Amino acid sequence: MGVEDKMTDENASRLLRPxxxxxxxxxxFDVARAMAEGRRRRGLRRWTTGAALLAVTTVTAGGGxxxxxxxxxxxxxxxxxxVPSVAPSxxxxxxxxxxxxxxxxxxxxxxxxxxxxxxxxxxPSGRHHAGRLYDAAENVIIWTNGKIDxxxxxxxxxxxxxxxxxxxxxxxxxxxxxxxxxxxxxxxEFTVLDGTGTRAFAINDAGVIVGGIGxxxxxxxxxxxxxxAKLERLPVPDEYPFGMATDIAxxxxxxxxxxxxxFTATAYLWLPDGTGKELPLPTVNGRKADSFSASSIADGWxxxxxxxxxxxxxxxxxxxxxxxxLSPVKYRLADGTYHPVPAETGIGFGHLADNGWILALAGDKxxxxxxxxxxxxxxxxxxxxxxxxxxxxDGTKAGGxxxxxxxEEVDNRPFLWTCK
Amino acid sequence: xxxxxxxxxxxxxxGRIAELRRTAYLLCGDTHQADDFVQETLTKLYVxxxxxxxxxxxxAYVHTMLVRVFLDDRRRGWWxxxxxxxxxxxxVVDGNPEDRPAVRAALAKLPARQxxxxxxxxxxxxxxxxxxxxxxxxxxxxKSQTSHALTRLRALLGADFRRPVTTVSRER
Numbered sequence: 096m097g098v099e100d101k102m103t104d105e106n107a108s109r110l111l112r113p114x115x116x117x118x119x120x121x122x123x124f125d126v127a128r129a130m131a132e133g134r135r136r137r138g139l140r141r142w143t144t145g146a147a148l149l150a151v152t153t154v155t156a157g158g159g160x161x162x163x164x165x166x167x168x169x170x171x172x173x174x175x176x177x178v179p180s181v182a183p184s185x186x187x188x189x190x191x192x193x194x195x196x197x198x199x200x201x202x203x204x205x206x207x208x209x210x211x212x213x214x215x216x217x218x219p220s221g222r223h224h225a226g227r228l229y230d231a232a233e234n235v236i237i238w239t240n241g242k243i244d245x246x247x248x249x250x251x252x253x254x255x256x257x258x259x260x261x262x263x264x265x266x267x268x269x270x271x272x273x274x275x276x277x278x279x280x281x282x283x284e285f286t287v288l289d290g291t292g293t294r295a296f297a298i299n300d301a302g303v304i305v306g307g308i309g310x311x312x313x314x315x316x317x318x319x320x321x322x323x324a325k326l327e328r329l330p331v332p333d334e335y336p337f338g339m340a341t342d343i344a345x346x347x348x349x350x351x352x353x354x355x356x357x358f359t360a361t362a363y364l365w366l367p368d369g370t371g372k373e374l375p376l377p378t379v380n381g382r383k384a385d386s387f388s389a390s391s392i393a394d395g396w397x398x399x400x401x402x403x404x405x406x407x408x409x410x411x412x413x414x415x416x417x418x419x420x421l422s423p424v425k426y427r428l429a430d431g432t433y434h435p436v437p438a439e440t441g442i443g444f445g446h447l448a449d450n451g452w453i454l455a456l457a458g459d460k461x462x463x464x465x466x467x468x469x470x471x472x473x474x475x476x477x478x479x480x481x482x483x484x485x486x487x488x489d490g491t492k493a494g495g496x497x498x499x500x501x502x503e504e505v506d507n508r509p510f511l512w513t514c515k
Numbered sequence: 516x517x518x519x520x521x522x523x524x525x526x527x528x529x530g531r532i533a534e535l536r537r538t539a540y541l542l543c544g545d546t547h548q549a550d551d552f553v554q555e556t557l558t559k560l561y562v563x564x565x566x567x568x569x570x571x572x573x574x575a576y577v578h579t580m581l582v583r584v585f586l587d588d589r590r591r592g593w594w595x596x597x598x599x600x601x602x603x604x605x606x607v608v609d610g611n612p613e614d615r616p617a618v619r620a621a622l623a624k625l626p627a628r629q630x631x632x633x634x635x636x637x638x639x640x641x642x643x644x645x646x647x648x649x650x651x652x653x654x655x656x657x658k659s660q661t662s663h664a665l666t667r668l669r670a671l672l673g674a675d676f677r678r679p680v681t682t683v684s685r686e687r
Binding site for chain 2: 103104106107108110111113114115116117118119120122123124125126128129130132133134136230252
């Protein structure tokens with residue numbers, strides 16, 4: 096270091112000395128919340144592959160952390176490990192399944208020069224998609240027919256459109272400090288939905304919006320009948336006082352989850368009139384599940400995971416671990432029956448189309464499941480790891496993004512798959 | 516090397532949290548905002564934790580994340596203020612550079628990257644090479660940003676800046 100540099104450094108240190116100091120008071124951050132939010136963002140839990148009959152999942156059960164994990168709002172992106180075939184809970188007529196896609200292609204969605212971007216939502220027509228932009232003036236992007244329709248700045252941090260309908264109206268959530276706020280997006284504008292501490296997860300074509308209110312461990316399912324309507328709390332059963340509403344069908348049936356705030360969260364339905372209904376628990380290979388974690392509702396069917404919690408580890412032990420096993424199943428609303436989903440390739444949580452196709456992940460690979468057929472979607476160039484976030488009602492348009500590790504951070508690129 | 520598990524994450528965070536919080540505090544000068552930055556950094560870190568095994572220097576990686584969170588916040592803050600009320604002007608700096616609020620206000624007038632360079636070099640006492648690594652730029656850029664930042668900071672603080680320090684500032 097030269098003499099001049101040394102003088103500069105000494106002067107600079109003196110100049111800035113008044114700013115030296117230590118933060119005072121109790122830390123205001125919360126590691127459990129960081130992990131819960133991190134899980135929500137990466138859309139997965141720490142699934143580990145079991146060599147035994149069923150895959151075994153290890154989830155940290157550090158009190159509230161596990162409760163939060165069990166109540167995650169968007170289980171659609173969670174990635175389970177391989178699981179074997181599943182038997183239906185009772186003999187039923189095989190549902191009519193659409194033929195698998197004949198061919199699929201993948202395209203990188205345009206971002207106007209922004210490198211890091213996600214697809215976070217798609218509408219039932221497959222025309223509209225919404226996503227996130229990073230390191231750019233705008234943080235939200237809307238695509239229509241695969242072209243940029245709008246790039247906008249949504250208020251708050253971690254802003255993301257979670258669902259969008261055929262009219263291009265989206266619902267979104269962002270953080271203001273540590274408080275979340277739900278918004279509706281329309282024609283380039285974001286408008287606050289009624290209520291504070293709210294999250295909006297889904298909107299149907301009639302414009303009915305569902306979500307949750309309250310912090311992670313004390314949340315309640317809510318509905319807004321229109322974007323301008325007052326928030327309406329959906330009823331929950333006495334034994335499961337917490338919950339959230341995560342998806343809504345075109346007929347107004349709301350899918351969500353309820354729990355006791357500790358370890359149990361299971362699928363719950365609210366009929367269009369607001370009355371609630373707990374779904375029965377699936378039975379897989381003769382074993383009754385501890386809960387049913389549903390991710391998608393479409394055309395009278397619900398897709399999700401039968402969850403089995405190891406009986407000897409349902410409470411946090413010395414290691415704070417609980418083991419969970421998962422099996423994918425479909426539930427038919429009309430007759431209340433569960434149906435197996437082929438699981439040889441480790442199908443995870445996914446999105447259901449009206450024709451019965453399921454967009455899901457098999458490991459890190461995007462697939463469409465149709466009946467017993469699993470069709471791998473094409474990968475884009477060197478990208479090997481993906482998340483999938485939307486599927487059109489006819490199953491032909493799927494949205495997602497890459498999660499490969501880049502040189503410095505995760506290399507997220509937004510993709511649209513088109514199948515015939 | 517971390518293996519990407521939750522327990523590993525918790526252990527890592529436990530060991531590094533104090534330093535991370537201190538760096539965040541020095542960057543922004545506000546305890547609550549520092550905690551927000553730490554919260555966001557911990558969240559980003561958790562998102563990437565399963566693949567952390569591919570990262571050579573995790574400490575540098577995490578501090579880079581923290582600096583980016585700080586820079587992102589400054590960028591967003593500027594955008595919001597401009598949209599609503601025109602360019603943001605920090606409080607007027609008057610007189611004594613010994614005064615913590617005055618120096619902080621002057622620092623806040625600098626471009627965010629220059630703020631970060633000064634804080635990392637002279638408050639966190641990191642060498643140029645390390646700052647370049649954290650900021651993902653060359654050592655030459657760190658030096659030139661330092662020079663620009665100091666020139667601007669002195670101008671903002673007025674002629675008094677050369678006066679030798681004779682009193683110890685009150686630190687919290």
